Amino acid sequence: MKILQSWIAGEWTGTIAAQSLHSAIDGTEIFATHAEALDFSLALSYARKTGLKNLLALDFQQRAAILRALAKYLTEHKEDLYAISSHTGATRSDSWIDIEGGAGTVFAYASTGTNEFPSGNVVHEGPALALGKQGQFAGSHILVPKRGVAVHINAFNFPVWGLLEKFAPSFLAGMPCIIKPATATSYLTEALIRQINASGLLPAGSLQLVIGATGNLLDLLEETDVVTFTGSADTAAQLKVHPNLVKRSIPFNAEADSLNCIILGPDVQAGDEEFDLFIKEVVREMTAKAGQKCTAIRRIFVPVSLLDDVTEKLQTRLAKIHVGDPRQEGVRMGPLASKSQQRDVLDRISQLAAGNQVFGGSVEALHLSDQELHKGAFVAPTLIVCREPSENLVVHEVEAFGPVSILMPYQGVADAIKFAAMGRGSLVATLVTKDPQVAAQAIPQMAAWHGRLLILDRQAAAESTGHGSPLPQLKHGGPGRAGGGEELGGARAVKHYLQRTAIQGSPTMLAAITGEHIRGAAVQESDIHPFRRYFEDLQIGMSLLTHRRTVTEADIGAFGGLSGDYFYMHFDDIAAKESPFGKRIAHGYFVLSAAAGLFVSPAPGPVLANYGLDTLRFIKPVGIGDTIRARLTCKRKIDRQKKDAKGAGQGVVAWDVEVTNQDNELVASYDILTLVAKK
Numbered sequence: 001m002k003i004l005q006s007w008i009a010g011e012w013t014g015t016i017a018a019q020s021l022h023s024a025i026d027g028t029e030i031f032a033t034h035a036e037a038l039d040f041s042l043a044l045s046y047a048r049k050t051g052l053k054n055l056l057a058l059d060f061q062q063r064a065a066i067l068r069a070l071a072k073y074l075t076e077h078k079e080d081l082y083a084i085s086s087h088t089g090a091t092r093s094d095s096w097i098d099i100e101g102g103a104g105t106v107f108a109y110a111s112t113g114t115n116e117f118p119s120g121n122v123v124h125e126g127p128a129l130a131l132g133k134q135g136q137f138a139g140s141h142i143l144v145p146k147r148g149v150a151v152h153i154n155a156f157n158f159p160v161w162g163l164l165e166k167f168a169p170s171f172l173a174g175m176p177c178i179i180k181p182a183t184a185t186s187y188l189t190e191a192l193i194r195q196i197n198a199s200g201l202l203p204a205g206s207l208q209l210v211i212g213a214t215g216n217l218l219d220l221l222e223e224t225d226v227v228t229f230t231g232s233a234d235t236a237a238q239l240k241v242h243p244n245l246v247k248r249s250i251p252f253n254a255e256a257d258s259l260n261c262i263i264l265g266p267d268v269q270a271g272d273e274e275f276d277l278f279i280k281e282v283v284r285e286m287t288a289k290a291g292q293k294c295t296a297i298r299r300i301f302v303p304v305s306l307l308d309d310v311t312e313k314l315q316t317r318l319a320k321i322h323v324g325d326p327r328q329e330g331v332r333m334g335p336l337a338s339k340s341q342q343r344d345v346l347d348r349i350s351q352l353a354a355g356n357q358v359f360g361g362s363v364e365a366l367h368l369s370d371q372e373l374h375k376g377a378f379v380a381p382t383l384i385v386c387r388e389p390s391e392n393l394v395v396h397e398v399e400a401f402g403p404v405s406i407l408m409p410y411q412g413v414a415d416a417i418k419f420a421a422m423g424r425g426s427l428v429a430t431l432v433t434k435d436p437q438v439a440a441q442a443i444p445q446m447a448a449w450h451g452r453l454l455i456l457d458r459q460a461a462a463e464s465t466g467h468g469s470p471l472p473q474l475k476h477g478g479p480g481r482a483g484g485g486e487e488l489g490g491a492r493a494v495k496h497y498l499q500r501t502a503i504q505g506s507p508t509m510l511a512a513i514t515g516e517h518i519r520g521a522a523v524q525e526s527d528i529h530p531f532r533r534y535f536e537d538l539q540i541g542m543s544l545l546t547h548r549r550t551v552t553e554a555d556i557g558a559f560g561g562l563s564g565d566y567f568y569m570h571f572d573d574i575a576a577k578e579s580p581f582g583k584r585i586a587h588g589y590f591v592l593s594a595a596a597g598l599f600v601s602p603a604p605g606p607v608l609a610n611y612g613l614d615t616l617r618f619i620k621p622v623g624i625g626d627t628i629r630a631r632l633t634c635k636r637k638i639d640r641q642k643k644d645a646k647g648a649g650q651g652v653v654a655w656d657v658e659v660t661n662q663d664n665e666l667v668a669s670y671d672i673l674t675l676v677a678k679k
């Protein structure tokens with residue numbers, strides 16, 4: 001029996017066996033935790049001194065590149081993890097969610113880093129606001145790495161994804177992580193850490209692993225650290241008020257179990273496509289990972305007239321689910337992760353059964369071998385029908401963390417929304433409807449109690465990612481019983497590990513700090529056109545003030561002819577005089593084009609492409625006879641470490657453009673996005 005080891009301060013620790021861990025399939029002892037106590041002061045000091053130093057020697061773009069390489073490596077080595085994963089009770093498709101879902105999440109955070117974060121380690125959350133009338137004093141916000149350690153405590157059900165979905169955003173934010181997986185399935189997480197180490201991709205100190213208890217770790221945390229937790233609501237409630245976390249205001253993000261629901265809309269009839277979609281979704285959510293998903297459907301609400309139909313359909317489908325050894329071909333559902341989970345779920349089923357009807361639930365009917373039946377952690381798919389959901393309150397309070405769901409009738413949408421909220425906060429709910437009015441009525445009310453809402457109809461079904469799958473791009477976490485936390489959600493998740501700080505000062509100071517040109521900051525003008533400089537030579541604030549151009553009636557006529565835009569404001573003298581402007585004005589797009597004509601340096605050069613505009617505003621009208629000029633200033637540089645097809649390097653440069661009139665008034669304002677060649 002292999003002894004699992006902790007990875008602390010760059011060393012594997014643990015040679016003496018402590019707690020045995022068993023295969024969920026047949027109870028065989030497969031691993032043991034280690035008995036040696038861990039030195040958490042050492043772990044934290046290693047994270048602070050070595051990990052933090054190494055991570056902050058890199059910037060967002062470089063850390064994103066490491067995440068991309070890591071995701072690729074894990075994908076290439078996934079089969080090693082699949083081989084171990086079946087002992088957690090997972091079928092191949094359950095493991096896919098955990099293993100490939102985990103690598104996919106790392107890929108997604110690599111892209112988030114590349115596309116949404118700057119070079120350097122300061123995120124400017126602009127735009128800056130002028131705080132004085134003369135433009136000499138401004139305010140803005142920056143986000144910086146917290147310079148602390150992230151402690152992640154995970155649940156047993158996703159030993160791979162659970163680690164990676166927390167690690168990826170914290171790593172991108174520049175925080176070293178200490179990760180404690182749930183003991184029951186920690187053998188899979190340990191195998192993952194060994195793979196990550198073997199990749200050689202992570203800087204030393206970025207990731208440490210705790211097998212077993214966290215000892216005095218939380219007592220030693222400091223103000224800049226963060227704790228995240230996934231697991232039961234009870235443990236979350238206990239850890240949230242840990243005296244040291246409270247005393248030092250250490251953020252604690254909880255994602256706890258919740259009584260997620262699905263509502264079959266009142267508009268759906270038994271023969272509708274949406275009815276079948278609903279049945280399929282419920283069966284999938286009850287049986288994927290044997291129902292051990294924090295997002296699984298625990299409560300099912302249907303119009304009272306369809307209760308019997310739905311009961312019969314679900315019973316028939318659930319009876320066909322082949323339960324058994326997840327390594328066997330054709331098995332759709334494996335056992336729960338451990339015997340203790342099995343005991344817990346059976347106990348919850350008996351609490352839920354009181355006053356209700358129970359369908360399924362007999363393990364004896366599953367055709368398991370004697371060894372599996374007695375030593376494995378199997379629970380049969382179980383449907384509980386509760387006809388009085390407003391009387392029998394236990395159905396809104398007790399969660400059986402397995403293949404168990406409670407079916408209930410409702411009278412009208414308002415009732416269904418009320419029942420959904422009786423779970424007192426959940427991670428996700430699904431509304432199956434074909435009527436946009438039902439969705440428009442229900443969803444805004446439901447949103448107050450749920451972290452994510454899926455609206456399922458025949459159109460969405462073709463591509464739906466499903467009720468139970470948290471996506472890296474969308475927020476995961478819900479209010480109330482679901483823990484009140486937020487994870488994932490693209491760049492939002494990274495920002496949980498950054499410190500947001502307001503900064504005030506002159507535009508020149510703010511520009512120096514943020515690494516971004518801010519209007520009013522000092523600019524550098526020279527004889528060299530900024531478009532003639534390579535990426536490396538361009539500096540923030542390098543600027544060009546163009547010559548002037550007077551707009552004529554002929555310009556407006558020519559632009560109308562070229563574009564086909566004969567809007568009355570440009571061509572109908574009478575209507576234009578009656579408009580708020582009182583006169584004919586030039587097309588906004590003409591002003592934009594004329595500005596490009598003023599600032600562009602036409603000869604071939606390092607500027608390779610213009611790929612878009614941001615924040616375009618036409619601020620004042622430009623009339624016939626007005627004289628415009630443009631100021632072009634290098635605003636932001638991002639080195640995405642990308643190369644073109646011929647292998648030449650290039651970077652992204654955003655330019656601030658201000659177009660002004662003869663009275664020095666701003667008439668148009670925008671950012672131009674370009675790709676600029678490296679030398």
Ligand code: NDP
Pocket residue numbers: 153154155156157180181182183184212213214230231232233234235236239255256257258293294344399401
């Ligand atoms: P727990 O809340 O007991 O454990 C979750 C994690 O917290 C584990 O890593 C556990 O470690 C750790 N932990 C427990 N106590 C402490 C403590 N005092 N200090 C530090 N860490 C601690 O949940 P379980 O995994 O045992 O599952 C129990 C129930 O939780 C399930 O039946 C289900 O209802 C719910 N659950 C919710 C999930 C979700 O995603 N929201 C996922 C999984 C379960 P250790 O394993 O070593 O005890």
